[in-house]
Amino acid sequence: MKICFLLHFYQPYKQQFDILDRVVNECYRPLLTGLSKNRKAKIVVNINGVLTQQLMNNGYTDVIDLLRKLAENGQVEFTASSMYHAFLPLIPEKEIIRQIELNNKINSEVFGKYYNPIGFFSPEMGVNDKVLRVISELGYKWVAVPQIAKIGEDKEIAQGFYRDKKSRLNVFFRNKRVSSLVLSAVVRDATTLINETADLLRKDKYWFCVMDAETFGHHRISHEKVLFDILNHPNFKPVLTSELLKDNLKESEVSIRPSTWTNEEQDYWLEGKYVEENSFVLWKDPENPIHVFQWKLLDYVLSKNPSGKSRKILDYAISSDQFWWASAKPWWSLEMIELGAYNLKSVVNTPRAESLYRQIMDKAFEWQRTGYIRKMHLDNSSTYMNEPFKKRAPREWYNQIILEFEGEMNKAAGKQDYERAIKWRDAVYKLKQGTDIYDVLHVVDELWSVRKIPEIKPFLEHDPSEFSDFAKKHFN
Secondary structure: OEEEEEEEEOOOOOOOHHHHHHHHHHHHHHHHHHHHOOOOOOEEEEEOHHHHHHHHHOOOHHHHHHHHHHHHOOOEEEOEOOOOOEOHHHOOHHHHHHHHHHHHHHHHHHHHHHOOOOEEOOHHHOEOHHHHHHHHHOOOOEEEEOHHHEOOOOOOOOOOEEEEOOOOOEEEEOOHHHHHHHHOOOOOOHHHHHHHOHHHHOOOOEEEEEEEHHHEOOOEOOOHHHHHHHHHOOOOEEOOHHHHOOOOOOEEEEOEOOEOOOOOHHHHEEOOEEOHHHHHOOOOOOOOHHHHHHHHHHHHHHHOOOOHHHHHHHHHHOEOHHHHOOOOOOOOOHHHHHHHHHHHHHHHOOHHHHHHHHHHHHHHHHHHHHOHHHHHHHHHOOOOOOOOHHHHOOHHHHHHHHHHHHHHHHHHHHOOOHHHHHHHHHHHHHHHHOHHHHOOOOHHHHHHOOOOOOOOOOHHHOOHHHOOHHHHHHOO
């Protein structure tokens, strides 16, 4: 199986030094050093210029040197992106272009001739017609898009190549299932990944996997070893997108809908009606007053056409982080909200900007003080304080799920993967006790991520003698 990993390297502007230092030592150094020891290993890298700049300014030139050396060896190819991680679908075209040009400038200066991107990564994988058209007009050949961006009944994403009907860009759909298996640590080595994806291995031509680089070592300690095992396994052939495009695969035209890598299908439906605008609510929710004030402030600042030093402040003030951290679904940070609003008002420093800044912060503190943020967090933790699965599900289906968990538990134990076996056993305990309501990611959703359900013979087709004592003990 040809497998292409696109890793997104990013830290926000003026990241605190202790956090940056931790990320460098937990992730960037061990990850890049490990890749350099295996000439078979290849990855596509998106590194936002804001991080490139911080690495250079803070003395982490060895990280830059490792990336450059990997590119020189043909193990890394770069994508273009937005300098300060702006959310491109929601900003004006001229700002999109400026962010891309700034990003290219710093990365070209640092990586030299090895930075020559033909592909594009939009922060948060946020795409719409405007973004795709601008990318195409700037001469890029392909763009990474979420799997859910594909419109139509045929949801296959890896049996050929795909071209956006409007922009004419080649699009690589992120394989959400494989990406999730790796980044969530559901799989701990290449063999487990093979076992969990047997159905995909029979039909897919390639896998395009996208995730944060910080997954490997920072978010998940020592998780880079899993990536190394996959890239080094004889059943996988690591490839770059430039190599993949040389394959003689059938090309199909597709329509792309506005989307990000956080979207689920239900995001596009409101009271039974299809609403594409819902796809960007984590960054611009018309029902979120903080978002309303934030975008009023940004639009006001942009209308002033700042120049000189003020223009440079606006470049980083446009970052997407402030909007995401104000979504309260469930992401929330007073610090990031204030920093974003302060940066924006600093661009023009007028009474109107000051007033909008105050409105943003007054509402943010009100939400914090009144407990509204805690309520939002619980409401958006999909299971908390809802009825437990054993009450919501018909008994036949509940018992079927117990059999599915038992099957996964026994499979893991048979491979001496006792840590995973315990994980699935404990999931059954939660279902029986009704404590599954406290999980942000429901245990049944976790099971869906590693297998098709039902995989075992339907519950009602079993003879009672076929059930184990473990299953009988936990049936409803």
